[in-house]
Amino acid sequence: MNIIQSDASVLPDLANRNETDIAIQIESLECVCLATEIAKPVVTSFGKMLKRPALFLRIKDRHGNAGYGEVWCNFPSAGATYRKNLLGEEIFSLVVGRNFHSPAECYSFLTSKLQVLKNQSGDIGAISQCIAGLDVACWDLIARRADLPIRKLFSRASDVVPAYASGINPDSALEQMESARELGFNQFKLKVGFGLGRDTTNVEVFAKSLLPDETFMIDANQAWDVANALNASQRFKQFSPLWLEEPICADRPTREWQTLKTSTTIPLAAGENFADKEAFHEALSADWIDVVQPDVCKWGGLTGCIEIGRQAVAAGKMFCPHSLGGGIALAASAELLAIVGGTGMVEIDSNPNPFREKIFTQRTHNGCLHLHDQPGLNIDESEVVRLFDT
Template identity: 40%
Template sequence: MRARWVLWVCVEDVDGLIGWGEVWCNFPDSGAQHRCRLLQEVFAPLLSSLQGDHPVTLSAEVASRIRILRLQSSEYGPLDQCAAGLDTAIWDLQAQRLGQPLHRVLRAELIDQIKPDVSQAPRIRVYASGINPKGAGKTMQQAAQEGHRAFKVKLGFGYDQDLRTLQEVREIDGGAWLAADANQAWNRDEAIALMPHLAPFDLAWLEEPIAADATSEDWQALAAQAPMPLAAGENINHLSAFKVALRQWGLGVMQPDLAKWGGFTGCLEVVRQCRALDVLYCPHFLGGGIGLLSSAHLLAASDQAGLLEMDVNPNPLRTEILAGALVPKEGWVTLSDSPGLGQAHNMSAIKSWIHPLPS
């Protein structure tokens, strides 16, 4: 990634309450402008005519309205990502209207038979991601100084480099919680051949060792040889595909990205499936502060022991907008119990990076 882009969308009701969401737009560099135009030209004109008083109903109506355009344009990804950001904003607005923190509203959707503990704000475990091979040990040490106690390194840069990366971080802290992300770098046979060499590093999971469109047979063959749980989900983009992956791939960890597909409405159903099948839900996220905070609320609502992904590379569009929220302490963060996302987004702090809307 040569630059960090974010695209945020807000919805305002007649009482002046505002809900916020984030649209995935990491690449290409023109992706944010393109999706912004879609929001302006396709989605904004729909809002005033939507019927319903629940985010799931409104999300379904948006999906119905853009269905034919998706088919005609084949713009599945950008349209779905815009819909995901809009859905997230509507849920934030709904929680504010109810006067409840978003994690509590989402939890009621998932686990309505269990009354949440409202005596204190929830704490969730986090891990430091974005640890590249170059300077992996130094990045890990810096992340530890910033309050992290769990880490994920990037693999897929060649056998020798991958082993050097793992050896470097294990020499720094041999007992630390450690996962690895191959970013779909290998085919099935290459991944299977690597498993004995990765086993000594005691990985909490191995993320996307093969392509997200690999066959279920390939995933099953790899899972049978893997000494660690396999993880995937950020590049799955349909509920039916999530169901196949959860039932047929042998995954231990599922990682949907709510800014990339589904928003809260879609990912709530994925979390339901995870809970039913005893697969750990750990949201994928790489973007700005609003999407990270949204991911944290859904993780808190899931009632599982998953971890929140926190990129440790410098990004003021993440840190400055959050104005001190989601700062890890001994590997945990605490969510606010204020309504909605529970955070007054510090837009003034990032004004020098704001681009004008396309005209």
């Protein structure tokens, strides 16, 4: 068997774990690709989600220990099948039967090994998402083998994480807010980017419907250029949103983000659509970002996102992992925030999604998730096994 040399720079800070505890050899990998129609589309400024797709993966070691991961595949929904094929045809053969000292080492190996394929194919996002999902599965396997929740592998992890309700659409904002409130949320994120007049009315009505202990955020989903973003932020600032998320395209030059930062009093949030570690480092070093939002199943997995999260918290930023997928992604996001800490919240989509609700069954109370102590991810394993075995 091939042994990959350890790379300490990508290994998160573990609590009293030796090399044997976190070593891994993957013997088998499986994927299940799912999709379901939804009665009410999930609306964003760039389009509508008419289906809820999901791509879950399961790995096993030679002793039969299992680990579960999820690959981001929301938009377009047809991309789930493509990512499943990428895993089966290009990635699984690179790791099956190979020994790694840790999941982080597996992540580092794949990131390096697949760089040429990223360049050649242009599929930077899809390949990064496959690596991220596999990384989550590796950490899940390690934790299940140790009979611990993933967060308990790390020092200073919390058992309670604040949470907020997201994905609140412009057409039914108050109804979604009330439904989320009944589920135990007290912080809510409203989508904008549907015309400044409509947005301003929605934001005003939404803000005035908050109870005294509640706050809200605004998500534009990359809707505007700088001029329109500045205009919108001037209109919205009187309502005191906690942050303004992705007002411009995620890959716009730093100078444009800095222009927004110096011209608005609303904190800026971004990160779910950053393509690599360098993008996070640039945003942090340029100091325009206030809320850092990587998606654990879209880029980085737990390995990469723990590193970024700790850097963000050390820089005094709010760390709020993004999540808009199935139950495995949400469980990984909650464990991530519990490990990193800080003043941030985990995102929970307020729109129906059977691949989330049946797998992640824990509910919010007084704006927080009190995480269970079951091994690995905080998921209903029997429900996931059923998806793989039917």
